[in-house]
Amino acid sequence: LPSFGFLFDIDGVLVRGKTPIPAAKTAFQKLVNSQGQFVVPVVFVTNAGNCLRQKKADQLSHLLGVPVSQDQVMMSHSPLRMFKRYHEKCVLVSGQGPLLDIAQEYLLKETNPNDCLLSVFLIQVQGILWIK
Numbered sequence: 001l002p003s004f005g006f007l008f009d010i011d012g013v014l015v016r017g018k019t020p021i022p023a024a025k026t027a028f029q030k031l032v033n034s035q036g037q038f039v040v041p042v043v044f045v046t047n048a049g050n051c052l053r054q055k056k057a058d059q060l061s062h063l064l065g066v067p068v069s070q071d072q073v074m075m076s077h078s079p080l081r082m083f084k085r086y087h088e089k090c091v092l093v094s095g096q097g098p099l100l101d102i103a104q105e106y107l108l109k110e111t112n113p114n115d116c117l118l119s120v121f122l123i124q125v126q127g128i129l130w131i132k
Helices: 024-029 053-064 078-082 099-106 113-126
Strands: 006-009 042-045 091-094 128-131
Touching: 024 053, 042 053, 091 099
Parallel strands: 006 042
Antiparallel strands: 091 128
């Protein structure tokens, strides 16, 4: 295993909108072996939180021409995974994108999401989701 890895910022650095910067695809081809696996650890970061990590990984795979897994993607909501003591609590989720899907990925493991549909309908217009 190499003694170094790469941490790449996504939005505005590797990708602008839905277009990769011109040299990105070529550069990433040099970071994978003949089986398409990264030869050094690679993580992609963004302060965006408007989609699930898997969707962002799929987008990056398509745009950069290399396989990217959701475990290689760190988004603004990704740190919620480590706050397990709050996963069963009443929480307020605020942001853009598929709030209920994001909340389900981290917070609603044992909760019936149908219990909060009324809250989603009433509040998501403002970009806020109250989950209890």
